[in-house]
Structure formats: C-alpha cells, structure tokens
Amino acid sequence: MTHLDGNALAGELTKFFAFDVTTARGRCASCGTIAELARAMLYTDAAGLVARCGTCDAVLVTVVESDDRAWLGFSGVSAIELRR
Ligand SMILES: [Zn+2]
Secondary structure, eight states: OOOOOGGGGHHHHHHHHSSOGGGSEEEETTTOOEEEGGGSEEEOSSSSEEEEOTTTOOEEEEEEEOSSOEEEEOTTEEEEEOOO
16 A cells, blocks of 8 residues: 655645634544534643543644744544534
C-alpha cells in the first residue's frame, strides 16, 4: 500500500477549516454528546482557552497562543460534523 506525506492534506483540510468552526457539531469523546462547538462552556482563566462539554464537563478543545505560533487541541472531540 502506498501513501503520501501529510502535505497532501493541505488542500483538503483548507476546505473544512476556512469557516467559523464553532458552527460545526462535535461529538464529545467522553460522553458522546453531539452539539455545536458554540454550545461548549468556554473558560478563559487558564494559560489559553479551554472549551468543556456542556453535558459532562470534559475538555473538548484547547487553544494556546504565543506571539508567533498557536497550539490547537481537539483531544476531547472524537468527530466534527461539517455541513456543506
Ligand atoms: Zn461530554
């Protein structure tokens, strides 16, 4: 089986992340709740932003930024549904 390196994802992922991601529905990896990311509970008093599931309080998304880079974590989201 042949494969490409991750650069081949660039065009495909740009299609999905060039919009307001908070309108997308995500599935909580902890409890399975499916809801728009805009409905998550956002905490801003940490080193970055932490979005938690409104049902079970599990961490869904983290965003940490510095002057020249950012770190996005979606470890608590098992899937994101994008409508076209
Ligand atoms: Zn949950």
